[in-house]
Amino acid sequence: MAKLPLKIDLVASARKLAASSQSSISLFQHGDANLLLFVPTDQDTQVKHERDEIYIIQSGQGIFKRGEETVRFNSGDVLFVPAGIEHRFASFSGEFRAWVLFFGAQGGTVR
Numbered sequence: 001m002a003k004l005p006l007k008i009d010l011v012a013s014a015r016k017l018a019a020s021s022q023s024s025i026s027l028f029q030h031g032d033a034n035l036l037l038f039v040p041t042d043q044d045t046q047v048k049h050e051r052d053e054i055y056i057i058q059s060g061q062g063i064f065k066r067g068e069e070t071v072r073f074n075s076g077d078v079l080f081v082p083a084g085i086e087h088r089f090a091s092f093s094g095e096f097r098a099w100v101l102f103f104g105a106q107g108g109t110v111r
Helices: 010-020
Strands: 024-030 033-038 052-059 061-066 069-074 078-081 087-092 097-103
Touching (some): 010 033, 061 078
Antiparallel strands (some): 033 097, 052 097, 061 069
């Protein structure tokens, strides 16, 4: 069994993401959990996902849309998106960074 990390460092993770030329990078997977660092550049182009997800806003602020709902967010906030729901960071500041945690079964957790 591969050794699981005790700590995932934000600075090292940001460097790894910058070297990838992507807007997100997977940093940890265990069971049904997958942790990513998400740092979009000009706009958020993601599509709806097949698993539930939680965004933990590490830095920045902006506006988030989930389906027909819209909310302002700030550093430290947590946002939840059920599987299969359209969502997007409609606007965000230049220092925006978020941890993203995908979890549960495909199709989402039964409510």
